[in-house]
Amino acid sequence: MSIIKKIITFRPSFTLRILTGLISVLIMLSVCTVVAISDQSGALNRRATNFNARSVEVGAKVYSLQCARCHGLNGEGIEGLGPSLAAESFVGRRKLVIGTDGLATYQTEAPSKRLQQIGWTESLENYIIAVTQAGIPIRSSNVWEVNHPAFLEDFGGPLRRDQIRDVTAFIVNWSLNPLSDDQAILPPAPGEGQAPRPTPVPLTEAQEAGKQVYLQAGCTACHAIRGVGTQGALGPSLNRIYTVAQERIADEKYKQAAQAAGQPVATTPEEYIRQSILYPNAYVVPQCPQGACVAGLMPQNYAQTIKPEDLDKLVDYLSALR
Numbered sequence: 001m002s003i004i005k006k007i008i009t010f011r012p013s014f015t016l017r018i019l020t021g022l023i024s025v026l027i028m029l030s031v032c033t034v035v036a037i038s039d040q041s042g043a044l045n046r047r048a049t050n051f052n053a054r055s056v057e058v059g060a061k062v063y064s065l066q067c068a069r070c071h072g073l074n075g076e077g078i079e080g081l082g083p084s085l086a087a088e089s090f091v092g093r094r095k096l097v098i099g100t101d102g103l104a105t106y107q108t109e110a111p112s113k114r115l116q117q118i119g120w121t122e123s124l125e126n127y128i129i130a131v132t133q134a135g136i137p138i139r140s141s142n143v144w145e146v147n148h149p150a151f152l153e154d155f156g157g158p159l160r161r162d163q164i165r166d167v168t169a170f171i172v173n174w175s176l177n178p179l180s181d182d183q184a185i186l187p188p189a190p191g192e193g194q195a196p197r198p199t200p201v202p203l204t205e206a207q208e209a210g211k212q213v214y215l216q217a218g219c220t221a222c223h224a225i226r227g228v229g230t231q232g233a234l235g236p237s238l239n240r241i242y243t244v245a246q247e248r249i250a251d252e253k254y255k256q257a258a259q260a261a262g263q264p265v266a267t268t269p270e271e272y273i274r275q276s277i278l279y280p281n282a283y284v285v286p287q288c289p290q291g292a293c294v295a296g297l298m299p300q301n302y303a304q305t306i307k308p309e310d311l312d313k314l315v316d317y318l319s320a321l322r
Contacts, residue, residue: 052104052169059170062163066151073291075174077185079237080145080226081289084184089113091124091175106175117190124175128168132159141188145226203320210317213310222298225321235298236285242322245269248283257283274315278303 064073067085072078075086084090093110112124120127135150135157151157152164159167203211211228214220220228222235246269248254255265258275263282266272275282280298287293299305306314 055166055169056173058163059166059168059173062159062167063170066158067167068291069289072185072289074179075171076179076183078224078289079185079239080143080224082144082148083187084179085171086174086179087181087184087186088175088178089181089184089186091172091178093178094175096176106172114187125168125172128171129164132164132167133157133161143188201320203317206313207317207320210310210313210315213306213314214317217302217306217314234288236288236293238318238321240322241273242269242319245272248272248285254283270315270319273318274311277306277311277314 070078070082071085072082075084077084077087088110090112092108092112094106094108096104097107098104115124115127131148133150133152134155136148137150138147149157151159153160214225214228219238224237224239226239245266249266249269249272254272258265261279261282263275263279266275280300281295284293284295302311
């Protein structure tokens, strides 16, 4: 009993406690070193590679919820809202190299031209993290409608730091197969985006009335027109709808779809715009800001809810957008 009592009541000196702690730390470091040296199969490296793959997967979900509305589902950019994040001029071009140890690393084949333009000397990853976390509070271009907001929750945003790291991994992963610059909406070169926008041609009285129809009918919930109402990001942009309509009526795919839907083929942009409002399923455009456009998403009852005279004004207004 005396031995047990001595053990229970033993109070080591401060020096002994320090020595015991140091010895414990040395033992732990030695164990970690032995594990690392004995990792001949590269298991730790493979785990690191798998972790990065999971980070890209999680980042894809964050991107679709938080970033696609301005930068496009495939990173192609959206006119007036945000530039491409998948273009080679931004992410560069890399290839994935798997070492003999099982560790996957990026090998740069072409650096980011955009980062060179703006004088960024750190990595692409650090740039994406910095902008996503803190935003760009100062407007450097007249091309975009809004400044890039801060997404980090510390600054009032919706994302944690780990979510920002994940979405960064997802964006960087586009460098393995980037979009060519002619497939993307690119930002202006530094110093070239400050020119004032051309003064728009004043709308007629009927077109101004049509603009009010556009706002009152709730079109802004899905469509974007620069400087008009809220910037919807479900349906295609209407910034240049008259010009787009001219291209569309010459497209065989449109003609075949309209005929298959039992609708007459529009011969003028105005006819096409009217048809797309009253019979939106006659032709479903292939690409919307967040992916392929879906039939039936646009209301089918505008013929009943919009008066004929208001419809004329709305078509007149949209036809002014060139």
